[in-house]
Amino acid sequence: xxxxxxxxxxxxxxxxxxxxxxxxxxxxxxxxxxxxxxxxxxxxxxxxxxxxxxxxxxxxxxxxxxxxxxxxxxxxxxxxxxxxxxxxxxxxxxxxxxxxxxxxxxxxxxxxxxxxxxxxxxxxxxxxxxxxxxxxxxxxxxxxxxxxxxxxxxxxxxxxxxxxxxxxxxxxxxxxxxxxxxxxxxxxxxxxxxxxxxxxxxxxxxxxxxxxxxxxxxxxxxxxxxxxxxxxxxxxxxxxxxxxxxxxxxxxxxxxxxxxxxxxxxxxxxxxxxxxxxxxxxxxxxxxxxxxxxxxxxxxxxxxxxxxxxxxxxxxxxxxxxxxxxxxxxxxxxxxxxxxxxxxxxxxxxxxxxxxxxxxxxxxxxxxxxxxxxxxxxxxxxxxxxxxxxxxxxxxxxxxxxxxxxxxxxxxxxxxxxxxxxxxxxxxxxxxxxxxxxxxxxxxxxxxxxxxxxxxxxxxxxxxxxxxxxxxxxxxxxxxxxxxxxxxxxxxxxxxxxxxxxxxxxxxxxxxxxxxxxxxxxxxxxxxxxxxxxxxxxxxxxxxxxxxxxxxxx
Amino acid sequence: xxxxxxxxxxxxxxxxxxxxxxxxxxxxxxxxxxxxxxxxxxxxxxxxxxxxxxxxxxxxxxxxxxxxxxxxxxxxxxxxxxxxxxxxxxxxxxxxxxxxxxxxxxxxxxxxxxxxxxxxxxxxxxxxxxxxxxxxxxxxxxxxxxxxxxxxxxxxxx
Numbered sequence: 184x185x186x187x188x189x190x191x192x193x194x195x196x197x198x199x200x201x202x203x204x205x206x207x208x209x210x211x212x213x214x215x216x217x218x219x220x221x222x223x224x225x226x227x228x229x230x231x232x233x234x235x236x237x238x239x240x241x242x243x244x245x246x247x248x249x250x251x252x253x254x255x256x257x258x259x260x261x262x263x264x265x266x267x268x269x270x271x272x273x274x275x276x277x278x279x280x281x282x283x284x285x286x287x288x289x290x291x292x293x294x295x296x297x298x299x300x301x302x303x304x305x306x307x308x309x310x311x312x313x314x315x316x317x318x319x320x321x322x323x324x325x326x327x328x329x330x331x332x333x334x335x336x337x338x339x340x341x342x343x344x345x346x347x348x349x350x351x352x353x354x355x356x357x358x359x360x361x362x363x364x365x366x367x368x369x370x371x372x373x374x375x376x377x378x379x380x381x382x383x384x385x386x387x388x389x390x391x392x393x394x395x396x397x398x399x400x401x402x403x404x405x406x407x408x409x410x411x412x413x414x415x416x417x418x419x420x421x422x423x424x425x426x427x428x429x430x431x432x433x434x435x436x437x438x439x440x441x442x443x444x445x446x447x448x449x450x451x452x453x454x455x456x457x458x459x460x461x462x463x464x465x466x467x468x469x470x471x472x473x474x475x476x477x478x479x480x481x482x483x484x485x486x487x488x489x490x491x492x493x494x495x496x497x498x499x500x501x502x503x504x505x506x507x508x509x510x511x512x513x514x515x516x517x518x519x520x521x522x523x524x525x526x527x528x529x530x531x532x533x534x535x536x537x538x539x540x541x542x543x544x545x546x547x548x549x550x551x552x553x554x555x556x557x558x559x560x561x562x563x564x565x566x567x568x569x570x571x572x573x574x575x576x577x578x579x580x581x582x583x584x585x586x587x588x589x590x591x592x593x594x595x596x597x598x599x600x601x602x603x604x605x606x607x608x609x610x611x612x613x614x615x616x617x618x619x620x621x622x623x624x625x626x627x628x629x630x631x632x633x634x635x636x637x638x639x640x641x642x643x644x645x646x647x648x649x650x651x652x653x654x655x656x657x658x659x660x661x662x663x664x665x666x667x668x669x670x671x672x673x674x675x676x677x678x679x680x681x682x683x684x685x686x687x688x689x690x691x692x693x694x695x696x697x698x699x700x701x702x703x704x705x706x707x708x709x710x711x712x713x714x715x716x717x718x719x720x721x722x723x724x725x726x727x728x729x730x731x732x733x734x735x736x737x
Numbered sequence: 738x739x740x741x742x743x744x745x746x747x748x749x750x751x752x753x754x755x756x757x758x759x760x761x762x763x764x765x766x767x768x769x770x771x772x773x774x775x776x777x778x779x780x781x782x783x784x785x786x787x788x789x790x791x792x793x794x795x796x797x798x799x800x801x802x803x804x805x806x807x808x809x810x811x812x813x814x815x816x817x818x819x820x821x822x823x824x825x826x827x828x829x830x831x832x833x834x835x836x837x838x839x840x841x842x843x844x845x846x847x848x849x850x851x852x853x854x855x856x857x858x859x860x861x862x863x864x865x866x867x868x869x870x871x872x873x874x875x876x877x878x879x880x881x882x883x884x885x886x887x888x889x890x891x892x893x894x895x
Contacts, residue, residue, distance in 0.1 A: 236884045349793050353751065356786045360758065363779045370768035372775035375761055402820040405854070411819055412855055577819070577854045578865075582872040584823060584850075585843050588830070589876055593886045598834055605827055612820060617747055635778040643772030 185311065185544075192544035195240045196552060204237070205549065208245040209556045212252025213564035214571055217268045219260050220404040223253035223459075224515040225397045229583070231389060231523055232590030239527040239542055243520060244549040247499075250516050251303060251553035254459060254496045255561060258295040259568050263288060263423075271459030271495040274467035278480065278487030285483050288423045293430030294485050295492040296561050298441060301434055302493030303554035305445040306452070306500025311547050314536060317508035321533030324509075326640035328656035333634040335660040336455035336511050336626060339667040343457050344620035348671045351623045354614065358627020359634065361386060368632055369639050381599040386607075388522040390591040390600040391628055394607025395621050396515070397587055401580045402612050411577040425562060433485045440470050440486050441493045448494035452501020455626070458514030459495035466494030496554070503550060507535055507543055510633065515622050518629050526594070659698035666691050685725055693718035744797030751790040759783045819854055826850040838891025843873040 195201065208230060215226030230249045234242030257272030262279035275295060282291040324332070337359075341351025364375045365385020376382040405411045434441055444466035451462035470490035471480045480487045502513025510531040512518035524531055529539060536543040571579075591600045611621055641650065651657055669687075676684035692714045699711030758779070765776040806812075814821070830846040837845070848869035855861055880886040 233884070236886075349789060349796065353786065353789045353793060356782060356789060359782045360779070360786060363782060367775040367778075369773070370771045370775045372766040372768050374765050374775060374779055375758060377761075402823055405819045405823070406817065408815075408818055408854075575855065578851060578868055581823070581847050581850045581854070582868065584827065585847050585873055586876055588827075588843070589839065589880055589888065592839070592888065593880060593884070596887065598831065598889065601831055601834070605824070605831065608827075609824060617743065631782075638778060638781075639773040 185315065188540045188544040189311070189548060192240075192541050192548045195541055195545050196244060196548040201241050201244050201549075204241055204245045205248040205553060206556055206560070208248025209252035209553060209560050210564055210567070212249035212254075213256035213259075213557065213560060214567050215249070216253030216256030216272075217259035217564070217568040218572060219266045219268055220400070220576070221269070222396070222400060223250060223257070223269050223271065224519065225400050226253050227516050227519050228393050228396050229586065229590065231393075231519060232593050234523060235526065235593055239524065239529060240545045240549075242523055242527070243542070243546055244553075246516075246520055246523060247546065247549045248553050248556065250499055251496065251550065252557050252560070252564075254303075254499060255296060255299045255492075255557045256564065256568070257495070258292065258299070258492060259565060260572075262291045262295060269460075271463055271498070272491065273460070274463040274491035275488060275495075277467065277491070278482070278484050279491075281481065282483035282485075282488065287426075287483075290426045290429060291483075291488060292423065292561075292565070293425040293427050294433055294488050296425065296558065297427070297430045297434045298444075298489040298492035299496040300554055300558045301441045302445040302448060303496040303499070303557075304551070305442060305493075306449050306497035307547065307551045307554065309449055310500040310504055310550060311544075314504045314508045314543070314547070317504060318533045318536045321509045324533065324656055325650075325654060326637040326644065327650045327654050328660065329637040330634055330641060331651065331657040331660035331664070332509065332511060333630045333637070335664040335667065336630060337623060338664040339455055339457065340623040340626050341620075342667045342670045343454075343461060344623065347618050347620060348668070350617075350619045352668075354619045354621065355623035355627040358624040358629075359631040360627075361391065361624075362628045362631025363635070367635075369636065381597070384595075386603050386628075387591075387594055387600055388525065388628065389594050390603035391607045392519060392522060392625060393587050393591055394604045394609075395611035395625060398584065398604060398608030399611030399615060399621075401583055402608070403615060405577055405580045411580070412575055414573045414575055423565075434489060437486055437489050440489050443473075444470060444490040444493040445497035448497030449501040449504075451494075452498035452503075452513045453505055454501075455505060455511050455513060458502065458516070458622075459498040462498045463491040463495040466490040500550065503546060506531055507546060509533060510535065512626065512629060515625060518622075518625050521629055655698040655701040658701070659695070662691075662694045662698060666694070686722065689718050689721045689725065692721070742797055742802045744802070745794055748790050748794035748797055752787060752794070755783050755787040755790065759787075822853050823850060826853070834889055834891070836892050838894055839888040840873065840877045841891065841893075843877065844869045847873055 211230060212223070212226055215221050216223055227246050227249050230246055234245055237245065253269060254271055257267060257269035258275045258279060260266050260268035261272040261275040262283050265276055265280035267273045267276050279291045279295060337355040338352070341355050342348055344351030362385075364382065366373055366383055373383055447466040447469060448459065448462040451457045451465065467487055467490045470486055471477050474480065474486060476484075498514065499516075502517040505511050505513035506517040506521055510521070510533070512521050521531060529535075529542065587604060588601050591604045592598065594600055614621060614624070652661065673684055673687045677687075696711040696714035696718065699707050699714065702708065702711070762776040762779050762783070765779070768775060826846055826849060830842050833842045833845070848865050851865040851868065852862060855865065877888060881888055
């Protein structure tokens with residue numbers, strides 16, 4: 184069945200028009216990802232207006248091209264000039280730049296490119312098999328479970344907001360409020376329109392997204408008056424020839440690092456709203472810890488470079504799994520794609536893969552293909568990157584602002600959307616300057632209607648509010664949400680060597696085991712029992728461990 | 738009493754926003770026979786936002802804030818000069834859009850904003866003019882002719 188669907192989808196993806204659009208997307212992604220300050224999300228958001236006139240498969244293929252291209256393009260600036268092109272290539276800088284400075288930029292770029300490719304392909308294979316399975320599990324969800332899943336998505340997005348949990352939560356809930364403006368989707372009653380007719384339809388998703396991610400980001404980048412006038416990258420950098428043969432050999436030699444990092448990337452991608460900016464650092468850190476020569480990290484070791492690049496590309500697959508199987512964005516980019524699908528009147532949910540097999544499997548095939556296209560187009564894009572980065576930022580920034588205006592107008596042919604763009608651009612700029620993360624807010628805007636719909640369905644199905652807490656899946660997501668809320672607290676406690684922090688993981692295992700044991704089916708009950716036994720065993724071991732082992736434990 | 742810091746002011750603004758929106762929920766039309774009234778969800782969200790804002794306010798006044806230099810308008814204006822120019826120019830562009838249309842208003846927006854930020858020597862002015870015409874003209878053509886989008890013509894040209 185899977186292969187039949189894949190073959191049908193391949194027909195649509197390999198159509199000439201689609202291939203051309205994807206190639207353009209990959210090229211745009213490679214270049215946008217390589218420009219320091221420009222994020223992949225911004226690139227995908229800017230590609231969105233072009234996709235309105237396309238079929239859903241063409242639109243998503245183009246955006247996937249931008250996404251995968253951007254993930255690889257981020258390494259150009261990281262390796263050649265030591266400045267990450269995107270946050271997903273921060274760890275690439277640690278070993279890529281030293282290797283480049285040692286006179287091997289071609290090898291560094293080659294290793295990064297092939298690690299990206301292998302990471303992407305591993306992720307794509309898992310995507311094909313895991314997404315339908317996860318979607319099948321998703322079919323078990325009732326509205327109570329879905330509502331709690333959305334709550335979990337918002338709490339984890341907030342908890343990953345670099346030490347700003349409360350601000351992240353506020354941003355997420357504020358996003359829910361923004362989504363509730365305009366006509367309510369269930370009853371059709373107008374809300375918070377302040378007697379303006381244009382507000383009746385609420386804020387369109389696209390102007391909000393472009394305002395928050397592109398408009399505000401551009402203004403942040405241009406804030407420094409002097410550097411905005413200079414070329415984006417100083418110095419005279421020349422295109423280098425990639426050393427493909429040696430790069431492939433090194434990737435194969437370090438196959439375990441490639442696979443482990445890809446799996447880390449996949450896992451991070453599966454977490455709602457956690458993206459490649461986290462996975463690359465986590466994979467690098469794990470590879471360094473597992474290495475026999477950790478002191479070599481930071482001096483130009485291939486392992487460090489492979490870990491970062493393999494994981495960041497693999498994150499895309501994990502994020503796509505969540506989006507397609509459950510309708511929950513795995514990261515900011517898939518939140519944009521979710522918005523793109525709703526523009527085409529398609530709402531991803533657990534039934535998405537079965538009701539839209541060509542589109543769903545088309546996304547998988549396009550993701551596969553985008554990795555191959557990126558591999559083929561990187562050398563050419565490197566030359567364009569060196570040309571583009573000679574342009575002063577203000578020239579490019581102002582032109583893109585104008586493009587944003589035209590782009591959002593195309594959605595509904597109304598200037599109200601451009602006003603929305605300006606308002607949310609200002610809001611995004613102010614939020615970032617005050618330390619509020621934008622991803623939870625966008626997630627709130629995307630998931631708000633879904634949360635309300637499921638709350639309404641729950642209440643109309645039963646008056647029993649305890650169902651939100653006693654149904655196994657709902658309970659499972661409550662456990663996940665609570666542990667994600669307390670995660671920043673755990674991190675600071677672990678840094679301070681507080682004793683309770685060493686029991687956090689154990690407590691998580693024990694709490695997760697309860698809903699699993701309540702679920703139907705022998706496997707889940709068994710898994711729950713195993714987790715519980717593991718938690719008990721770990722607790723006994725930790726309690727037995729001599730306290731003198733760590734004198735600083737409080 | 739501690740001096741109000743930026744976080745505390747933000748929290749207070751959020752609380753005011755919550756109050757205004759909560760008051761507005763009473764104006765939401767009641768829909769007969771609906772299982773969940775249209776005002777329930779926004780109220781739930783607003784109560785949550787208010788609780789979070791209160792926690793934020795409490796933390797901002799109880800936790801020690803890093804020492805920062807006293808606020809100065811001139812420094813603030815210098816720091817956010819480019820962003821302010823872009824916001825103001827974009828605002829003016831939006832006001833001019835119904836009269837001048839997307840093409841002309843866009844070209845003027847790009848040309849003037851670039852010249853204010855980047856400088857206005859004759860060479861730069863020429864470069865900005867070329868960039869504005871080519872970039873906006875190019876985008877306008879793609880959307881107008883390739884994607885078939887009807888962009889605002891402007892009262893001046895209709």
